[in-house]
Amino acid sequence: MSLKNLLGDWSKYRKGHEEGGFHKYEHMWGLAIDLNKCIGCNACSVACYAENNLAVVGKDKMLSNQGMHWLRIERYWDEPQLGGDDRDFQERGASFLPMMCQQCNAATCEPVCPVAATYHTPDGLNAQVYNRCIGSRYCSNNCPYRLRYFNFYSYYESSWPAPLHMQLNPDLSVRDKGVMEKCTFCVQRIRTAKDTARAENRKVIDGEFNTACAQSCPTKAITFGDMLNPDSAVSKKWKAQQVELGKAEQHKANRDLRGYRVLEGLNTDPKVLYLERVREV
Amino acid sequence: MDVQAEVPNAVPPVGEHKGDKVPQPIEFPHDIHADKNGINCMYCHTYARRSKVAGIPPTSKCMGCHTVIATDKPRIKQLTEYWEKHEPPQWNKVHDVPDFVHFTHEKHLRRFIFDNEGMDVSRASEVCAFCHGDIKKMTVANKVKPLNMGFCVRCHEKNGGPSDCWKCHK
Secondary structure: OOHHHHHOOHHHHHHHHHHOOOOOOOOOEEEEEEOOOOOOOOHHHHHHHHHOOOOOOOHHHHHOOOOOOOOEEEEEEOOHHHOOOOHHHHHHOEEEEEEOOOOOOOOOOOOOOOOOOEEEOOOOOEEEOOOOOOOOOHHHHHOOOOOEEEOOOOOOHHHOOOOHHHHOOOOOOOOOOOOEEEOOOOHHHHHHHHHHHHHOOOOOOOOOOOOHHHHHOOOOOEEEEEOOOOOOHHHHHHHHOOOOOOOOOOOOOOOOOOOEOOOHHHOOOOOEEEEOOOOOO | OOOOOOOOOOOOOOOOOOOOOOOOOOOOOHHHHHHHOOOOHHHHOHHHHOOOOOOOOOHHHHHHHHOOOOOOOHHHHHHHHHHHOOOOOOOOOOOOOOOOEOOOHHHHHHHHHHOOOOOOHHHHHHHHHHHHOOHHHOOOOOOOOOOOHHHHHHHHHHHOOOOOHHHHEO
């Protein structure tokens, strides 16, 4: 949260997204994830590790919740007592839910940062400035999605056994210990695309670039793009499913429509849309 | 030695720094090349105008001239040795910003030279001097500007650069 918001009208900041007042961005990057297409293969997760210089912490640290996977696949099984025996859903098996930072428009992590290391960019992204972070972990405690990861150990370039250090992404720093990190919607790719577009004196074209997860998804379940561009694939998907930003709850008359956002009721206004019919079991 | 370059539509950043001498395999005299012979900075640092990094010229670029010019000088003999061994001189970095800083030469040159009305490309060295000091007068390049966040931010404030953290931090 920037100092401007901190000193300005607090309630306007907190509630502003409902009136669209905080949507007057240059771009607003968003995702649509089709859960019917997701096969839980973890390709997105692996791509994220490779793209964002994420350290592989190993089994022990993973078990003690010290993993730093900016994108995780959550797996759910239908329990028999909750309708898992339902004939219609018997062959369904596990349900997968790729969870990355939801890039909330009213992010709960932002107002609690004591040093304003996390704030909203003019691109509508929830930014994290690593070298400003002091590691208080308030943001992590306030994130209802548990999608912020704390770097407990020092991983340097030498932490990757040779020759693996050669695949580190130079557009991104290798974060030191004691800072919070999270999914950035591959901001380095956004930055490059915007720079290229600016150099060529044009606007960023939809589909010109993708996040690493969307690019690597074998079933093309993940769509990334600019939500403010009405012709982009992602905003078309949101529109087709009649999901609107700035709403705490989506009421749909048509039962064929899909699309929900995780923990919508908390009014965090996430920019990640999951395409799956919400069914009561 | 704070040079106040007269670049139109630009307020040069302020701040000085006394950098240590960085030893180089060959003492490259910037003054002879850029000042005495008036070679534009971008002739050797080709990538500055189109990418993040300014770039170190390949030895072939040096040899382009030095197969005929000043071949009897000891430094040029040293250079020719490198060239014949197919080994580039291992130049040491003088201006180095931390890993978490995203700085593009291209954008800054665009703002201060190419998109800057009244600015002549032949005067590029005055813009380079904003952050690199008056390299034209130096022999071996030396760090004379702090290149820290305050230095950058003060210049951004005066010249209307972006103040969004994620523009420069990564």
